[in-house]
């Protein structure tokens with residue numbers, strides 16, 4: 001049979017079909033200095049598709065941050081394999097971006113210089129890096145604050161700098177560890193909306209860690225629920241709500257209420 005695909009199209013399609021992140025039956029055990037073993041995660045499997053938004057929820061100490069640290073290569077599984085774009089993780093991967101609970105801004109640099117840091121580090125000429133930074137500063141609504149230093153900004157504004165700092169590098173994978181948990185409810189809702197707007201259309205995959213089941217349902221395509229330590233995968237929930245989602249409204253939608261109730265009922269049993 002004649003193959004009408006252009007040269008290389010098959011491999012490109014295969015690459016897109018490969019999950020962005022894959023955990024295959026992963027367990028991780030920490031051994032402390034006095035020889036005590038702590039099993040942080042047990043028999044965990046997860047595949048995150050390209051462009052998918054996955055949330056991981058679970059009680060404190062169940063291994064959520066540990067999963068992210070294995071994606072970055074900071075921790076190695078004791079058993080099993082973690083793959084990024086189809087290849088086992090070997091070290092720091094420039095395709096991965098992070099946003100954590102603590103601000104990762106440099107206090108001695110103004111907003112422009114903070115946001116331009118990534119492209120400059122990757123070798124972009126200064127003029128180009130500053131123009132890119134300005135564009136991202138505008139996108140996160142900080143157009144008038146480019147010359148401000150982090151201590152002159154509110155917590156929400158610093159978080160916006162963090163998002164601009166991360167998105168400017170166009171990560172194919174974005175890892176977020178309770179990024180908004182230190183913010184008040186209203187700022188948190190605004191930041192969730194901004195995150196969805198920035199992420200929409202990038203084609204990147206997100207792994208978002210939170211204690212807050214409602215936040216997970218509102219944001220994600222799928223929610224992975226872990227059990228208490230040693231963390232094991234309790235269940236995966238498909239969040240079949242259409243996008244775009246507006247965070248201040250999504251919580252009142254009948255499907256959201258139904259899903260929340262279903263998941264809570266499930267978790268109680």
Ligand SMILES: Nc1ncnc2c1ncn2[C@@H]1O[C@H](COP(=O)(O)OP(=O)(O)OP(=O)(O)O)[C@@H](O)[C@H]1O
Pocket residue numbers: 030031032038039040058059060061062063064065066067229
């Ligand atoms: N370097 C380490 N050495 C020993 N034990 C560790 C180490 N790092 C984490 N742990 C333990 O592994 C378990 C999982 O930790 P992890 O930080 O992944 O949990 P978490 O689900 O992210 O918790 P939280 O919701 O409180 O942030 C915890 O019991 C923790 O104490």
